[in-house]
C-alpha cells in the first residue's frame with residue numbers, strides 16, 4: 001500500500017534532497033509544501049500518513065504548524081516528525097511538546113531517516129485499521 005507523505009520544508013536544496021531520497025522508494029507518494037500556510041491549506045483536502053515538518057520556516061514555524069494540526073481533531077492522529085539542524089535537548093523537547101512524535105536532525109543520515117519514515121508512516125495503519133488510502137490512482 002502506497003503511503004502518503006507530506007513534506008513541509010522552506011529550503012529549496014533540502015526539499016530537493018528529501019524528494020530525491022523518497023521518490024526512489026515506490027512505497028511512498030510524496031507531497032511537498034514550501035511553508036506552513038501551504039501545508040495547512042493542503043491538509044484541508046488531504047490526509048497523509050506522515051508529515052515531515054521543518055521547524056525553522058519564516059512566518060509560521062514548524063512548531064506553530066504542528067500545534068495547529070494537533071489541535072484539529074480530523075488531523076490530530078497524523079504522526080509528525082520534526083526536521084531541524086538544531087539538536088539541543090531543549091529544541092527536541094519543544095518539538096515533542098508541540099506534538100511531534102520524533103525528531104530528525106539535519107544533515108540527515110539517509111538510512112536513519114528512511115527507517116523513521118518507514119516506522120512512522122505505518123503507525124496510523126496499526127492504530128486505525130479502518131483508514132483507507134485516498135482513491136484516485
Ligand SMILES: [Mg+2]
Nearest residue numbers: 010054056057
Ligand atoms: Mg527551514
